Amino acid sequence: MSVRQSLLAILDQGPCYGYQLRAEFERRTGASSPLNVGQIYNTLERLERDGLVAKGETDAQGHVFYEITQTGSREVARWLAAPVVRDAGTRDELAVKIAIGATLPGVDVAQIVRIQRGAARERRDSLRRAQPTGAPSEGPEALARAMMLDSTIFAVEAELKWLDSVDERLARHPEHTLTLGLATDRPRRGRPAQV
Amino acid sequence: MSVRQSLLAILDQGPCYGYQLRAEFERRTGASSPLNVGQIYNTLERLERDGLVAKGETDAQGHVFYEITQTGSREVARWLAAPVVRDAGTRDELAVKIAIGATLPGVDVAQIVRIQRGAARERRDSLRRAQPTGAPSEGPEALARAMMLDSTIFAVEAELKWLDSVDERLARHPEHTLTLGLATDRPRRGRPAQV
DNA sequence: ACAGCCATGTAACTTGTTACATGATTTT
DNA sequence: AAAATCATGTAACAAGTTACATGGCTGT
Numbered sequence: 001m002s003v004r005q006s007l008l009a010i011l012d013q014g015p016c017y018g019y020q021l022r023a024e025f026e027r028r029t030g031a032s033s034p035l036n037v038g039q040i041y042n043t044l045e046r047l048e049r050d051g052l053v054a055k056g057e058t059d060a061q062g063h064v065f066y067e068i069t070q071t072g073s074r075e076v077a078r079w080l081a082a083p084v085v086r087d088a089g090t091r092d093e094l095a096v097k098i099a100i101g102a103t104l105p106g107v108d109v110a111q112i113v114r115i116q117r118g119a120a121r122e123r124r125d126s127l128r129r130a131q132p133t134g135a136p137s138e139g140p141e142a143l144a145r146a147m148m149l150d151s152t153i154f155a156v157e158a159e160l161k162w163l164d165s166v167d168e169r170l171a172r173h174p175e176h177t178l179t180l181g182l183a184t185d186r187p188r189r190g191r192p193a194q195v
Numbered sequence: 196m197s198v199r200q201s202l203l204a205i206l207d208q209g210p211c212y213g214y215q216l217r218a219e220f221e222r223r224t225g226a227s228s229p230l231n232v233g234q235i236y237n238t239l240e241r242l243e244r245d246g247l248v249a250k251g252e253t254d255a256q257g258h259v260f261y262e263i264t265q266t267g268s269r270e271v272a273r274w275l276a277a278p279v280v281r282d283a284g285t286r287d288e289l290a291v292k293i294a295i296g297a298t299l300p301g302v303d304v305a306q307i308v309r310i311q312r313g314a315a316r317e318r319r320d321s322l323r324r325a326q327p328t329g330a331p332s333e334g335p336e337a338l339a340r341a342m343m344l345d346s347t348i349f350a351v352e353a354e355l356k357w358l359d360s361v362d363e364r365l366a367r368h369p370e371h372t373l374t375l376g377l378a379t380d381r382p383r384r385g386r387p388a389q390v
Numbered sequence: 391a392c393a394g395c396c397a398t399g400t401a402a403c404t405t406g407t408t409a410c411a412t413g414a415t416t417t418t
Numbered sequence: 419a420a421a422a423t424c425a426t427g428t429a430a431c432a433a434g435t436t437a438c439a440t441g442g443c444t445g446t
Contacts, residue, residue, distance in 0.1 A: 002288045004433070006295045013299060014375050019397055028298040028373060029291055036435065041399055046433085062442085064398070080296055080307060083314035084289040086350070091406095093197045094279040095346035096224055099339045100201045101275055103223040104208060112275060119278035140371045143364060144294045150360050151290035155281070158353035165345050169338060176335045178223060180209050199405070214425055234407065236427055241405085257414080259426070286434095396443075404435080410428085417422070 003035070004043050005079050008052055008068065012076045015056050017063040018044060030145030032152075047072070094159065098166060105177040109170060117163045124156040198230070199238050200274050203247055203263065207271045210251050212258040213239060225340030227347075242267070289354065293361060300372040304365060312358045319351040 003025070010016060010024045018040045025035055044066055047053040052072035056065040068076070094116065102109045130149060170176065198220070205211060205219045213235045220230055239261055242248040247267035251260040263271070289311065297304045325344060365371065 001433075002286050002291045006291055009295050009299060010375075016375065017397080018399090020375075024373075024375065025295075029286075029294045032286070036437095037397080038399080038437080039433095039435065041397095042434085045399090062397075079292070080302060081310070083311045084292060085314070086289075087318075091197050091224075091227070092346055092350070094281075095343050096197045096201055097274070097279060099224045099342055100204055100220075102342070103335055103339060104204060107275060115276070116278045119280070123281075140298055140373045143368050143371050144298060147294055147297070147361055147364060148290050150364075151287055151357050154353040154357045154360075155287070155350070158349040162346050162349045165349075166342055169342060169345075173338050176338050178219075178335045180205075180211065180215075180219065196405070212425080213427090231406095231408065232425080233409080233427080234405095236425095237406085240427090257425075391446100393446085394444085397441085398439105400437100400439080402435105402437085405433095407430100407432080409430085412426085412428105413424100415422100415424075418420085 003039060004047065005076075007040065007043055008047060008072055009076050009079065011053055011066060011068040012073055015065040015067040017065050020063075027141050028144055030141070030148040032148055095162075102166075102170065102176050103178040105179060107177075109176070110167070113163050113166055113170075117160065120156050120159050120163065124153065124160065127153050127156065198234065199242065200271075202235065202238055203242060203267055204271050204274065206248055206261060206263040207268055210260040210262040212260050215258075222336050223339055225336070225343040227343055290357075297365065297371050298373040300374060302372075304371070305362070308358050308361055308365075312355065315351050315354050315358065319348065319355065322348050322351065 006025055006029070007021050010021060010028070016024065019037065021044075022035050022037055022040050044053065048055060048066070051069060052075055053066045053068050056067040058064050098109065098112060098116075101107050101112050127149060201220055201224070202216050205216060205223070211219065214232065216239075217230050217232055217235050239248065243250060243261070246264060247270055248261045248263050251262040253259050293304065293307060293311075296302050296307050322344060
């Protein structure tokens with residue numbers, strides 16, 4: 001719901017055509033990873049299907065402009081006013097992986113943690129080193145890029161802190177594996193699957 | 196790629212049937228949000244389609260067991276050996292939202308940040324308060340749950356830190372809005388979309 | 391002429407997710 | 419008898435993502 005809403009918010013500023021939207025999205029978010037143009041057109045189709053944008057005029061150069069609808073504008077306002085919730089739905093891939101790995105007999109969780117920590121440290125250092133090359137170092141674009149970079153760096157640092165805490169927990173709690181079982185209180189049916 | 200790989204890793208321990216897989220996944224990850232059973236069967240179908248598991252025997256009680264294949268086992272080993280990469284692809288929804296919001300004229304970014312901070316603080320506090328009710332407070336299950344909880348808490352704390360840093364950056368850099376433009380060096384085609 | 395970017399679009403596919411249908415068994 | 423849980427499955431959809439086809443225009 002990130003690209004979709006972002007494009008809609010940009011369209012709330014005025015009609016745009018596909019390629020333009022990609023450029024706007026990228027300069028406003030620091031262009032971390034280039035957005036595949038195809039996705040723009042897909043998203044526009046879906047936004048149109050949902051009544052949030054409408055296909056507008058085509059100019060002399062053949063640019064197909066899309067404009068936001070009233071419903072779309074309301075949706076943008078709603079998006080901006082409501083906090084991003086990361087409640088139930090969001091399962092963190094790393095956390096799930098470590099949790100699962102920790103419960104599997106024969107799996108060296110500590111090793112998994114070490115590997116992840118190594119990768120995270122490298123990533124953190126390379127992010128810290130990240131000096132904008134070619135891109136402007138001042139102005140709104142630079143601000144956006146800096147904020148996006150900070151976000152990633154803080155996330156990696158949190159990941160590293162968490163990995164340390166996992167090590168501590170594992171040290172304090174050496175028996176953490178689980179064998180297959182029905183995991184219900186009273187296995188009425190089935191057999192206790194092979195152990 | 197979290198549920199899919201997790202189920203595969205569990206199946207690497209021995210054959211399981213659908214309902215059992217859900218129970219295993221939940222007790223191993225602390226059952227933050229209950230996993231819809233339908234997803235298990237979907238995932239099993241897809242894993243079978245991809246040659247990673249095979250439909251095995253059906254026991255007297257009618258339980259349909261799935262077993263992992265050699266390819267599947269190799270995939271599990273690969274998954275556990277490789278770090279989770281959060282490189283290019285992963286766009287953080289909050290960061291994108293704030294970055295976009297900051298560049299939109301007429302949008303009060305500071306207000307967005309305030310709202311998000313409030314929600315994040317509430318969430319952090321409620322997570323800290325989270326005492327496992329009913330669930331065991333010892334053993335592997337408790338460990339898994341604690342690790343998953345830590346992960347979420349660290350993530351929220353990082354979010355709060357980032358929100359503070361955003362405020363600082365905005366204070367130091369009051370002009371951060373961008374109007375629509377082609378954003379290309381030389382707009383050969385099209386007009387400078389309405390400003 | 392040719393490489394490369396601008397530009398639009400289509401088709402396919404991935405994972406996650408929910409809603410629903412169906413029936414057996416078990417508890418109340 | 420009714421409600422709840424166990425159990426399997428199907429159908430549909432969301433959002434992201436990629437690959438590809440097609441052309442126009444531009445710079446070398």
